Amino acid sequence: MFNKIVMAVLFAAAFALCGACASGSRVGADSSVGSVNVSETVAPKAAAKEVKGVITSFEKYGHAVLNIPIQDLLSNGFELGDGVTVEFSNGYRLKDIPFYNGYYVKKGEPLLRAYPGHKFAAVCINYGKINEIGGLKEGNACTIRLTSKGRYFREQALNSLSYSDNRSDYESDEVFANFRNVKVGDIGAGKLYRSASPIDNSHSRALYADQLVQGARISLVLNLADSRNDINRYTEKDDFKSSYYIRLFDSGRVLPLSLAVDFSSSDFKTKLVDGLRKLADMNASGPILVHCTEGKDRAGFVSALLEALMGASYEEIVGDYMLSYKNYYSITKEKDSQKYAVIVSNNIDEMLKVIAGVSDAKNLSREGLRNGAMRYLKSGGATEEQIRKIVSMLT
Structure with missing residues (x-):
């Protein structure tokens, strides 16, 4: 991750360079992808550049990591926002996909990823497992060709997001930990909370989240990101300081669901509803915490589900979801409506x-x-009585 966010500067610089990228004159850049049609704004140009490599590994969610350093792509004339064609030795081919530094494509769409803080490029399908979809294996050879210079540059500029992992860059512990009491619809005050992970310190937020969780007297936790083994592994790290969370875990008050990121998959629904059924059967009265890693997307989905169940409006659900983007990226409707x-x-x-x-x-x-x-809960296996208990716990 970048150590410092300067959103306004990044955004302005990206647009200032748009003309240069459209002409193919600038080499090297950095950022991610979007879903705005700009075929009339940027005139793509073909370019005979290619880089070869192999798949070295697959990430937890199926993304194919290559042995091609991101810097090598940039040094060879590839820029974030270019269109590239990726072809694997098993015959799987992705034509003219965007080269981004984030997941700025719609669900199910592919991209070549140059993620901030990562050394190597990866080929991904947003909310999908490219290893399964493409029949890919470690060791498959890969050729990346630059096919449309600057085709996706405006989307890259529009969507490019990064945040700091330094507490001093945020106005409060709550903002830094993306921690808040959800108070929409018929949800009672102090009943439902959401946050970044209080146990996984990969973004330096665990201690702050853990202290806020303790201050809110959270008694039950839905951990959407981790397995029991993941949690035990975090406790063995030198930077582990989440004393309150681990007490909840040891007393059986943390439900680890280890959800993948594809919220539309049947596996996601099965695991999530199973966790909510267990939560309902615990019939506890204390505050509940929902978290994943950043507290943004999986936690965003589950929060939206519970908010909808509790009678929140579309506007209320969107407002709560977008608070995470305000906390991480300072994006608000007033500051940056686009x-x-x-x-x-x-x-x-x-x-x-x-x-x-x-x-x-x-x-x-x-x-x-x-x-x-x-309907979502029932189709996942929840009974009328379990749904009633969930509503009662949140009221």
Whole structure:
């Protein structure tokens, strides 16, 4: 991750360089992808550049990591926002996909990723496992060709996001840990909280989140990101300081669900609803915490599901989801309406479509969202009584 966010400077610089990138004159850059059609704004140009490598490993969520350093791509004339064609030795081919520094494509779409803080490039499918979809294996050879110079540059500039892992860059512990009490719909004050991980310190937030969790007297936790083995592994690290969280874990008050990132998958629903059923059967009265790693996407989906169940409006659910983008990236509707709208469209709208089983989330009424959430839970195996208990715990 970048050590310092300077969002305004990045955004302005990206657009200032747009003309140079369209002409193919600038080499080297950095950032991610979006879903805005700019074929009329940037005129793509073909370029006979290619880099070869192999798949060295697959990440937890199926992304194919290559032995091609990101810097090698940049040094060879590839820029973030270019269109590239990726071809593997097993015949799997991805034509003219974006080269981004983040997951700025819609669910199910591919990208060549140059993630901040990572040394090597990866080929990914957003919310999908490219290893399964493409039939890929470690050792498969890969050729990356530059096919459309600057084709996706505006999306890269529009969506490019990074945040700091330094506490001093944030106005409060709550903002840094993305910690908050969710108070929308019929959810009672002090009943539901969400946050970044209080146990995984990969973003230096665990201690702050743990102290906030203790201050809120959280008694039950839905850990969406980790398995029991993951949690035990965190406790063995030198920087482990999450004393309150581990006491909850040792007393059986943490439910580790280890969810993948594809919120539309049947496996995600099965594991999530199973965890909520266990939560309901515990019939506890104390505050509940929902978290993943950043407390943004998986926690965002589960929070939206519970908010919909509790009668929150579309606007309330979107507002709560976007607080995470305010906390991490200082993005608000007032400061940057264009980025705000793209994030809503690409992320929380897609989540609400899955929850409610509809094609257009924006037209959902409170009752439509509530009914959709109930259908989602029932289709995952929850009983009427378990749903009633969840509602009672949150009221």
